[in-house]
Amino acid sequence: MIYAIASGKGGTGKTTVTASLAALWDRPVIAVDLDVEEPNLHLFLHPELTSEESACMEIPVLDAARCTLCGECAAFCQFKALSVMGKTLLLFPEMCHGCGGCLALCPEKALSPGGRELGQIVSGHFRTDHSSSGRAQDAGFLMGRLRVGEAMSPPLMRQVKARLPQTPGTDILIDSPPGVSCPAVNAVMDADVIVLVTEPTPFGLHDFRLAVEAFRPLGKPMGAVVNRAGIGDMGVQDFCRAQGIPVWAEIPFNRAVAEAYSRGEVVARAVPELHAVLLALMARMQGAAATSISTANPAEVRHA
Amino acid sequence: MTGIIAVTSEGPKMTDMVDPRFGRAAGFVVVDLATMAVSYVDNGGSQAMAQGAGIQAAENVARAGAGVVLSGFVGPKAFQALQAGGIQVIQNVEGMTVGQAVDKYKRGELAAAEAPNAPAGGHKG
Ligand code: SF4
Numbered sequence: 001m002i003y004a005i006a007s008g009k010g011g012t013g014k015t016t017v018t019a020s021l022a023a024l025w026d027r028p029v030i031a032v033d034l035d036v037e038e039p040n041l042h043l044f045l046h047p048e049l050t051s052e053e054s055a056c057m058e059i060p061v062l063d064a065a066r067c068t069l070c071g072e073c074a075a076f077c078q079f080k081a082l083s084v085m086g087k088t089l090l091l092f093p094e095m096c097h098g099c100g101g102c103l104a105l106c107p108e109k110a111l112s113p114g115g116r117e118l119g120q121i122v123s124g125h126f127r128t129d130h131s132s133s134g135r136a137q138d139a140g141f142l143m144g145r146l147r148v149g150e151a152m153s154p155p156l157m158r159q160v161k162a163r164l165p166q167t168p169g170t171d172i173l174i175d176s177p178p179g180v181s182c183p184a185v186n187a188v189m190d191a192d193v194i195v196l197v198t199e200p201t202p203f204g205l206h207d208f209r210l211a212v213e214a215f216r217p218l219g220k221p222m223g224a225v226v227n228r229a230g231i232g233d234m235g236v237q238d239f240c241r242a243q244g245i246p247v248w249a250e251i252p253f254n255r256a257v258a259e260a261y262s263r264g265e266v267v268a269r270a271v272p273e274l275h276a277v278l279l280a281l282m283a284r285m286q287g288a289a290a291t292s293i294s295t296a297n298p299a300e301v302r303h304a
Numbered sequence: 305m306t307g308i309i310a311v312t313s314e315g316p317k318m319t320d321m322v323d324p325r326f327g328r329a330a331g332f333v334v335v336d337l338a339t340m341a342v343s344y345v346d347n348g349g350s351q352a353m354a355q356g357a358g359i360q361a362a363e364n365v366a367r368a369g370a371g372v373v374l375s376g377f378v379g380p381k382a383f384q385a386l387q388a389g390g391i392q393v394i395q396n397v398e399g400m401t402v403g404q405a406v407d408k409y410k411r412g413e414l415a416a417a418e419a420p421n422a423p424a425g426g427h428k429g
């Protein structure tokens with residue numbers, strides 16, 4: 001099962017929730033940081049990192065001597081990464097989406113494949129508490145880190161996702177990028193269950209509403225986590241009730257939570273009262289995943 | 305005076321205001337200085353693009369046969385494309401009508417730019 005932990009905006013405590021879930025998860029699990037612009041899950045899970053490799057995207061490289069300026073490649077490229085201006089074929093590598101179309105169609109073979117570095121893919125493992133079995137276990141950790149200056153995160157995210165082992169019985173927890181734009185949708189679209197973390201304030205509700213609107217068309221079970229419950233109002237809870245979105249957890253805000261966070265600890269480990277709240281959240285997520293499988297239209301069950 | 309100049313514009317007439325944006329300009333008023341014949345190139349297609357609006361707009365200007373473009377803010381990729389096309393860029397033109405901008409150009413009051421004056425991805429504001 002794949003669980004995406006998302007939020008309509010940054011700073012809601014999404015990573016804190018993901019880290020706590022990963023630490024407590026009672027089944028084999030892999031924690032994945034797909035918030036590639038600002039990955040920080042590792043700051044809480046403290047995984048042992050065992051490998052780091054560069055991820056590249058294939059982009060065209062021009063051999064100007066062969067190019068006849070016919071313009072076929074430029075006409076094809078829907079991203080305007082190629083343009084014939086005057087007596088030059090201009091190539092804007094940072095705008096290329098790596099579709100490979102221009103490489104295939106250049107009649108003069110003036111374009112050859114090159115690479116643009118997207119960032120790093122880092123992997124390792126961390127210890128879970130595995131409270132149900134009573135012993136700590138190793139779990140996989142994977143993260144993408146976007147190169148500074150790289151504008152597109154979905155291509156790197158796709159390469160990170162391609163590294164996920166297809167082991168049945170291993171759950172995947174995804175720390176998704178905040179927001180509702182392309183990267184966020186890219187992170188949640190493969191999930192079986194979406195967890196939306198929000199704050200009980202008017203601003204929190206505003207972004208939460210946008211996230212619900214953006215993700216609901218994906219047709220996946222979705223639940224809310226109200227973080228820092230008690231600091232604001234009941235607007236989020238009222239909205240959830242009206243929309244039929246279950247509130248899976250309300251995480252209280254107190255000094256102990258803030259201190260654990262600032263020390264880079266998993267809050268569910270450091271603060272006893274949160275331990276139970278996060279375990280209940282885990283159970284509800286697993287329950288939602290199980291129900292979605294049993295009630296899913298067979299045509300909608302992907303690679304069943 | 306000869307040559308063809310293109311001015312980013314909010315509308316098709318000499319009395320319309322200069323559109324300060326280059327890539328996402330509504331359109332270009334194209335003026336043939338020899339005859340003062342005026343035509344209009346719609347740039348709406350570039351406005352709708354997710355990326356590459358400046359490059360598309362530069363192609364539109366080149367297709368119109370212009371050798372000079374007057375606009376407010378030109379980003380780095382558009383600037384590079386215009387240069388490659390041999391098109392002179394005059395920027396920081398705003399807050400006036402297209403006709404006023406053309407007159408200023410004819411009086412030699414506008415100097416060509418040597419570098420773009422807007423960040424990539426469009427001028428904000
Ligand atoms: S398709 Fe090939 S030959 Fe034609 S403009 Fe592009 S690179 Fe040049």
Ligand code: SF4
Nearest residue numbers: 077096097099100102
């Ligand atoms: S690979 Fe695709 S996106 Fe990249 S320049 Fe070629 S046609 Fe454009």
